Amino acid sequence: MKTWNQALLLKQIWNLLTDHSLWVQWCKKYLIRKHSFWNLPSAGYHSWSWRQILLLRNVALQHLVYVCGKGDSFSLWYDPWFHGNSIHALYGHRVIYDAGMQGTELVQSVIANGQWNWPVNSPQLLDIHQRVQDIPISSAMDQIFWERQGKLFSSKAAWSSIRVPAPAVGWARMVWHHTRIPKQAFYLWLSILGALKTRDKLFLLGIVPSACCSFNCGEDESIAHLFFACPFSQSTWKAVLGMCNIYRQPLPWQQEIQWMEGHARGKKFPQTLRKLAFGATVYHIWMERNRRSFKNRFLPQGKIIQKIQGEVAAKLLSIEPAMAQIDENHHSLGCNWGMFG
Numbered sequence: 001m002k003t004w005n006q007a008l009l010l011k012q013i014w015n016l017l018t019d020h021s022l023w024v025q026w027c028k029k030y031l032i033r034k035h036s037f038w039n040l041p042s043a044g045y046h047s048w049s050w051r052q053i054l055l056l057r058n059v060a061l062q063h064l065v066y067v068c069g070k071g072d073s074f075s076l077w078y079d080p081w082f083h084g085n086s087i088h089a090l091y092g093h094r095v096i097y098d099a100g101m102q103g104t105e106l107v108q109s110v111i112a113n114g115q116w117n118w119p120v121n122s123p124q125l126l127d128i129h130q131r132v133q134d135i136p137i138s139s140a141m142d143q144i145f146w147e148r149q150g151k152l153f154s155s156k157a158a159w160s161s162i163r164v165p166a167p168a169v170g171w172a173r174m175v176w177h178h179t180r181i182p183k184q185a186f187y188l189w190l191s192i193l194g195a196l197k198t199r200d201k202l203f204l205l206g207i208v209p210s211a212c213c214s215f216n217c218g219e220d221e222s223i224a225h226l227f228f229a230c231p232f233s234q235s236t237w238k239a240v241l242g243m244c245n246i247y248r249q250p251l252p253w254q255q256e257i258q259w260m261e262g263h264a265r266g267k268k269f270p271q272t273l274r275k276l277a278f279g280a281t282v283y284h285i286w287m288e289r290n291r292r293s294f295k296n297r298f299l300p301q302g303k304i305i306q307k308i309q310g311e312v313a314a315k316l317l318s319i320e321p322a323m324a325q326i327d328e329n330h331h332s333l334g335c336n337w338g339m340f341g
């Protein structure tokens with residue numbers, strides 16, 4: 001059960017926020033340093049697993065509950081103690097300057113004599129001052145919970161909670177099937193959960209200057225746009241569907257997931273191929289989007305389709321029984337995917 005791995009990564013996030021083990025101390029010293037975990041950028045030189053942890057922050061955020069006590073450990077600006085968000089995520093960097101602060105303050109710096117005591121020298125700060133009034137202050141320590149107040153993290157609870165957004169196990173089987181390509185399955189899983197950091201989200205966080213799609217279509221980038229409403233990804237997916245002998249237009253994202261769930265069940269060759277093709281397409285579109293978005297480089301569409309084809313074919317060729325099936329019944333599929341040399 002690979003979903004367990006994701007639950008374990010969430011556990012690492014939980015540990016990082018609540019515990020003081022050597023691993024946590026090491027992360028704080030070398031990876032987080034002066035930053036906050038919540039707005040730490042993900043960089044190419046980070047290890048694969050650390051980058052997966054950073055990618056899962058959005059998912060973790062939906063389940064963590066920050067309960068303010070006397071404000072002695074939460075970061076004033078970056079921790080999500082403010083109605084489930086961080087002030088920085090909601091108001092941007094500007095309010096820190098407006099407040100005349102550094103960004104390193106703890107919540108207690110705006111508490112005096114058990115009362116909220118915010119500087120109110122800008123409209124945003126005034127807004128914060130008003131919205132903060134219904135957050136109680138106490139003499140207890142700040143505490144972090146999972147799901148609801150009083151509840152701590154358990155891998156089992158995390159596992160069932162990350163499954164909650166999907167109504168059925170149907171898509172889980174489509175993602176974590178026997179012959180999956182692990183990193184592609186991981187991104188497919190994130191995209192179905194809506195946990196990929198698309199530009200619409202980054203824009204709201206003030207990380208990118210606009211939400212514009214990296215494929216220059218003029219629309220804003222969101223999960224549903226990227227998979228597969230954008231003309232670039234739409235024609236890519238249509239071509240890949242064609243290679244699976246499926247001749248139809250790409251569907252809106254949620255319907256596409258449902259269609260795949262219904263039409264890619266089981267271990268037979270065409271169904272296995274569909275699952276792999278779906279995962280590979282989502283993965284390579286996401287990689288190309290990153291290339292265009294952050295590296296200012298791009299690959300032509302033909303090259304991306306070639307990569308999808310090559311990786312899926314290599315995976316299928318590594319499974320012996322699949323080959324026997326191709327020869328007898330699925331010759332044209334094998335040809336489409338370049339599996340005969």
Ligand SMILES: [Zn+2]
Binds near residue numbers: 214216225232
């Ligand atoms: Zn687009």
